[in-house]
Amino acid sequence: MGKSLSIFLLMTASSSVAVEKVPFVSLLASPEKYDGKCIQTVGVLSIEFEGGSLYLDQASYIVRAFENGISQPFEAAVVVYDSENTEAQVKRLNDAYEGKLVRIVGKFQAINPSKRFLSTRSTFSSISYIQTLAPNEGAIFGNQARCL
Known part of the structure; x- marks a missing residue:
């Protein structure tokens, strides 16, 4: 598996939407400002079999501070659904x-806020691009990726 991975490429590139760079803390503080928008942000990823999270920082990830996280659809169950060797695929993903x-x-x-019955956190309804970052690598990504 490479350093970057395009996920859920079910639509054509012609239907892509411009991306808006947003600090993660802004998504936590004012989620309504970004509702329905294609956004680009940085966080620490947690992959779980039936749902994962993107956390503000490493400390929030370690203690699973859900108030500092956003749900995301990058689930091991979805990614390895058609795989013949699911255990190996989940291990590679993790x-x-x-x-x-x-x-x-x-x-x-x-x-x-009036419909918090099913979820208490904002979420990514889809993810079109994900890239791991090494120290000092974040600034070179630019604005290349698009939402599908």
Whole structure:
């Protein structure tokens, strides 16, 4: 598995939407400002079998501080659904991304405070691009990725 991975490429490139760079803390503080937008942000990724999270920082990831996180659809169950060797695929996925700082591009969905029955956090409804970041590498990514 390479350093970067395009996920859920079910639509054509012609339907791509411009991406807006957003600090992660802004998504936590004012999620309604970004509802329905294609955003690019940086966080620490947690991949779980039936749902994962993108956390503000490593400390929030370690203690699973959900109030400092956003749900995301990058689930091991979805990625390895058609795989013949699911255990190996889940291991490769975890080795590549679990607990790592990543730059992510996706459609953001803010939680409507009046409908918090099913979820207490905002979420990414889709992810179109993900890239692990090494120290001092974040600035060179630019604005290359798009939402599908």
